[in-house]
Amino acid sequence: MSDAWIDINLDAIANNYREVTQHLSPAARVMAVVKADAYGLGAVPVAQTLQKLGCPAFAVTTVEEGLILRQHGVEGIILVLGPASAEQMAEALASDLQLTLSDFHMLREWEAVAAELGKEVKVHLKLETGMGRTGFFAKEWEELAAQLKQSPHITPVGVYTHLARAAQRDRAYTRQQVESFQRGVNLLEQQGFAGLWKHVCNSAAFLDYPDWHYDFIRTGTLLIGHFPATAFAGKLKLQDPWLAKARIVSLRRVPKGTFVGYQSIYRTKAETQLAVIPVGYADGFGVQPHFVPQGVWDFIKIVIKNFLALCRIYIGQESVILQGYRVPVAGKIGMQLTVLDVGNLPCETGDEVILPLRRTQANPRLLRQYWSEKRLIAKRHIKEGFLQSYPEYP
Numbered sequence: 001m002s003d004a005w006i007d008i009n010l011d012a013i014a015n016n017y018r019e020v021t022q023h024l025s026p027a028a029r030v031m032a033v034v035k036a037d038a039y040g041l042g043a044v045p046v047a048q049t050l051q052k053l054g055c056p057a058f059a060v061t062t063v064e065e066g067l068i069l070r071q072h073g074v075e076g077i078i079l080v081l082g083p084a085s086a087e088q089m090a091e092a093l094a095s096d097l098q099l100t101l102s103d104f105h106m107l108r109e110w111e112a113v114a115a116e117l118g119k120e121v122k123v124h125l126k127l128e129t130g131m132g133r134t135g136f137f138a139k140e141w142e143e144l145a146a147q148l149k150q151s152p153h154i155t156p157v158g159v160y161t162h163l164a165r166a167a168q169r170d171r172a173y174t175r176q177q178v179e180s181f182q183r184g185v186n187l188l189e190q191q192g193f194a195g196l197w198k199h200v201c202n203s204a205a206f207l208d209y210p211d212w213h214y215d216f217i218r219t220g221t222l223l224i225g226h227f228p229a230t231a232f233a234g235k236l237k238l239q240d241p242w243l244a245k246a247r248i249v250s251l252r253r254v255p256k257g258t259f260v261g262y263q264s265i266y267r268t269k270a271e272t273q274l275a276v277i278p279v280g281y282a283d284g285f286g287v288q289p290h291f292v293p294q295g296v297w298d299f300i301k302i303v304i305k306n307f308l309a310l311c312r313i314y315i316g317q318e319s320v321i322l323q324g325y326r327v328p329v330a331g332k333i334g335m336q337l338t339v340l341d342v343g344n345l346p347c348e349t350g351d352e353v354i355l356p357l358r359r360t361q362a363n364p365r366l367l368r369q370y371w372s373e374k375r376l377i378a379k380r381h382i383k384e385g386f387l388q389s390y391p392e393y394p
Helices: 010-022 035-039 043-052 063-071 086-094 104-117 138-149 171-190 203-208 296-310
Strands: 004-009 029-033 057-060 077-080 098-101 121-126 154-160 197-199 216-219 242-247 250-254 272-277 319-322 325-328 338-343 352-355 370-372
Touching: 004 010, 010 029, 010 043, 029 043, 035 043, 043 057, 043 063, 057 063, 063 077, 063 086, 086 104, 098 104, 098 154, 104 121, 104 138, 104 154, 138 171, 154 171, 197 216, 203 216, 272 352, 319 338, 325 338
Parallel strands: 004 370, 029 057, 029 216, 057 077, 077 098, 098 121, 121 154, 154 197
Antiparallel strands: 004 242, 242 352, 250 272, 272 338, 319 325, 319 352
């Protein structure tokens, strides 16, 4: 058995899907976003679980992700949100993937390839309304309609946009985006493209704007047990399906004043036990994304934290959970081995610890996942990679 792994609770995924569907507008359906291997949970088992519950549509970023779902029996609509190349068209069409059309180069390329193959390409039109990433700008919408009329192998079935500030609850900006989207839809309808599926709501907008649920809502964050921001906490009864674990592989007692790890930045303050777990930076443990300061006070906190680190005072030191207690990492996290200061906590080699590991940063070597439909993990809960509500072991 591996000494480091990830537990996935598919019952929690099912619970979260039911929570979302209970708050859907009557005409809307769920398009489950399972991109990035379902945010590290495993796209295939997650999609299969949702399909059994009646989920009619799935969204991925790449053609390759869509093909994997099809190869494992996932039916219904699969929408590729990201750009697709002409070289991918044959496989995409053979697997009945629906593609996102977001620029004129794609339109011309896809029409040529589809004509050669004698196939129809079902597309969702991406309208750029304020995300600034991909999509047709408002000044291009009339030309888009004209070129679609001259592209007999391209069949629009949906139209959508991507909301940039819904999670920040910037209502003015979000409303401006949706109003722009609606103008685009109206123009397309006037040009003969009526009856397209409409979808604008991500997880945050789904919670805040029921009038904009339209034909589909696209949600991934809620399905994996997270709220898009703390302000949304409590709106649904979500369960976290993810738990990263490791076993203690070495344990020894050391005297007061023992230096630990590279650069000797950690020194024991009393006689204690040091435990070694077989995870480190190579597994994504301790790896944090780059955050841009959200305001002056946020910037000041970052400066203070780095200044204190220069003085060998570490704020927000990494920790894990052992037997219900939070225990600190002793010194620096290693590449594949990390030391914990477990004090006098009764433990032994082979005991499990819970890791604050971010899902999308987990090394695939850990993803020997145990798909348990009855695993109870509520007492040992990790949200957004940060451990909460566990006492420090004295």
